[in-house]
Amino acid sequence: MLVRRVPLVSASLLLALALAGCDSGTDAGSGAVSGPSVIAPGKPGEANRTLSAQDAAEQRADDDTPNSADVAYARKMIEHHAQALEMTELVPDRAASGDVKRLALRISAAQGPEIKAMEGWLTTHGQKTTGGTHTHTAMPGMATAAQLTALRAARGKAFDTLFLTLMITHHEGALTMAAEVKAQGNNIRVEEMADDVIAQQTSEITRMNGMR
Numbered sequence: 001m002l003v004r005r006v007p008l009v010s011a012s013l014l015l016a017l018a019l020a021g022c023d024s025g026t027d028a029g030s031g032a033v034s035g036p037s038v039i040a041p042g043k044p045g046e047a048n049r050t051l052s053a054q055d056a057a058e059q060r061a062d063d064d065t066p067n068s069a070d071v072a073y074a075r076k077m078i079e080h081h082a083q084a085l086e087m088t089e090l091v092p093d094r095a096a097s098g099d100v101k102r103l104a105l106r107i108s109a110a111q112g113p114e115i116k117a118m119e120g121w122l123t124t125h126g127q128k129t130t131g132g133t134h135t136h137t138a139m140p141g142m143a144t145a146a147q148l149t150a151l152r153a154a155r156g157k158a159f160d161t162l163f164l165t166l167m168i169t170h171h172e173g174a175l176t177m178a179a180e181v182k183a184q185g186n187n188i189r190v191e192e193m194a195d196d197v198i199a200q201q202t203s204e205i206t207r208m209n210g211m212r
Contacts, residue, residue: 076177078118081111087163121190147162168205172205
């Protein structure tokens with residue numbers, strides 16, 4: 001999905017178009033897509049482009065070549081998932097709740113393979129698995145160094161409470177990232193991975209909210 005730039009249209013022009021019986025969906029008799037231009041994110045290392053609505057529709061239908069948004073998402077989500085695994089590794093020796101321990105196992109079982117899948121996707125498309133200018137703090141939902149230190153120091157019920165709080169925020173950040181790539185990316189496989197993240201982590205947020 002691409003971000004649309006909507007041009008400003010005067011009221012008089014809108015009235016004229018309405019009186020003329022213009023069709024905003026297709027050109028009369030041609031079946032061509034009409035509408036405002038769209039901004040298409042460039043391929044990795046390339047600038048964004050402005051496309052007509054027709055060109056954008058054709059490109060989306062015929063070409064799912066990864067763009068810069070797809071590559072950035074995979075790289076950032078690898079790091080994002082890695083922090084989640086770092087947090088779940090603390091659970092067995094610190095958590096009091098059996099539910100928290102089972103949740104941690106569930107998160108680890110899902111996100112470990114997802115990291116491998118994203119690394120494999122990047123390699124297949126000739127991209128490094130790390131890179132870019134992002135930082136941990138720039139990614140939504142990432143726990144700070146101070147929060148991780150507090151989590152390591154906590155035990156029992158205090159650990160359970162802090163773990164759930166941090167992991168809910170972490171999952172919500174992953175949902176934000178997944179929604180962004182679905183809006184800005186171009187690759188079908190990345191969109192599928194984002195859909196998996198949304199489905200899995202939305203369910204886990206609901207579960208965690210019920211455990212607090």
